[in-house]
Amino acid sequence: MTPSTSPLHIAFVGCGGIAYNQHAKAVLSCPDQFRVVAVCDPSRAHAEKLAERFGSDTAVFETMESMHDGVGTELDGVILTTPHDAHLPGGLFFLERGIPVLIEKPVTLNLEELRQLQAKERPGAFVQVGQMQRFDPEAWWLRDFVQSRERFGTPLTFDLNIWQNIHGYTRGNSDHWILNGRKAGGGICTSVGVHPLDILRFITGQDYINVTAKGRFDPPFTAGAESSCSALFEMSGGLTGTLHASYQPPRIPYAQRLVLFGERGSLFQNNKIGDYAGPYTMVSEDPHIDDFMAMFGDYTPIAEEVNKTYPDQKGSPFSLQLLHFREAILKGRTPTENTLEINFNTIAVLEAIAKSMQTGMTVSVEQLEGT
Template sequence: MAGEPVRWGILATGGIAAAFTADLADLPDAEVVAVASRSAESARIFAERFGIPRAYGDWDALARDADIDVVYVATPHSAHRAAAGLCLEAGRNVLCEKPFTLNLREAEELVALARRSGSFLMEAMWMYCNPVIRRAAALVRDGAIGEVRAVQADFGISGPFSPSHRLRDPAQGGGALLDLGVYPVSFAQLLLGEPSDLTAQAVLSAEGVDLQTSALLSWDTGAQALLHCSIVGDSPRTASVTGSRGRIELPHSFFHADRFVLHRDGHAPEEFTADPADGRVDSFRHEALEVMRAVRAGETESPMVPLDGTLAVMRTLDALRERIGVRYPGETGEPALAPA
């Protein structure tokens, strides 16, 4: 594929699918060749909007389109298992929006499908591909702030959302934790790996999803993470990591940060900012570039967003939901246990 455009298929036609497709248009070696929706009319309108040559009124037709190099799955997360699974079974490479699935069981099924078929699979955790976040994580790994002692991260939005909105609909995997809390959890695990213990408290809606959740994650090293998410209050959306010899502070919208400040004992604060040459950090271009790099290289997963890391985050989210008492329709099996 060297020198040839990477051909994308877009599965779903909502707001995030539109934003991702618009960002692909800025990449000269990316070509969107098809879009699919369960509504033929929705697919047609989306295709006309973005100049996409093929529009399908069902997911299966997109999955069977051999002219597609990689499919971007942008459905509500309650449909990720079905949509991504369909594409993987057809031999397509897949970039699947976050949260990866509703639960760990579904995530394990998708990873097993990808590994069996030899297809590329990645969670669309754009935060992990953000150059500023990667620089901050590298500084932590290199010991710039000493041993990590604490992580703080929050993501809250004010709403209000009606009971029928997807964020409050149990059938669509509603609630703050999966939609927003996945970012604080993923940030903490990017820096510290999977926790050894956790606890959580939440306020639940009448429908049974979490309106806001606070969690405390702990590691055997003595490190802790205090995390919060909400769909009933607009929080600062900041993050920080504190070490034995300093700290790093990320500003509002930490998950697509364009800067951070490094505080080190005995030194003046240092501000690190995004390199203009990297392009906008509040875009999907960085994760798209990583997918295209990996697909061209014949890789089946990304070292930036490894599948085992995605599974570890899903394991934590399952355990947190067990603690706060949130279960979605159709979920079966034993309750989630604390991560090992």
């Protein structure tokens, strides 16, 4: 299909929390670039609430089929923000009808599903994965800082943390899909651990090659979803490190942290409780001073350097990812960031963590990718 002239005509499939709180805001921040022609959700109340944000022209549907029958011919793209087990059926549905789709993370429940999506991509009908943290200018700056190695040296070790109190998140709803391993595809690692796992790949340019993991499987999680996980990784450039992920810490709304040590630099993401990233600080000058007290000085917040390097990138990561999606639609080709191919090792490491938690063995991510 030839995309409409600006603004692009898009639709939402899945009208819950992230669609309402973030994607809608991103769309509304670019009124010349996007027009939401339809929203779709089996919960009509959710769909109507989201539609209200876009004005009276937005049509409301309860199924993808009825939405496609109603407005399919005018759709340039779809934002799919459903529970994880609906990502594959939704993605296939739109790819088969020639419509590009931005799918929230994790793009699929496993590698087999990812391959099914890949098999349906063709010119003009592609998937962009919603790992939106790759659209944060801080992440771009960190990628260049780490990968240039000039000040950071060779990356050696890392520590990733992701914590969220699940009772607050689900508002005590013990039937929430995120608690069910069949609907969510796993527990904490799949649902939110995917963010730091993926952003570490982005910053270092390295892929996971093997993992050993130990999980906890406490209530209210069901169907094999882990409530907490401790994992140890080896990466393609020799980097080694750990992940501690937990849905069990009391009163933590959301906290994500990345610590990375190179031969000459230390990088800390000192997460603010409730936020997903930053502020970052780093130190890289004179790495091995032999003065204990002097080690307390010289940490530099990166925000100023990020602003200098990317003065024009003021949008949120959600709006920057949306503009990237738009550019790919207009050019009729897969995006340059967050393709299925780029996401492959991220989905593979989630599958490897799950396998290691089940078997107690070290799992080769490379082998899983090859099968």
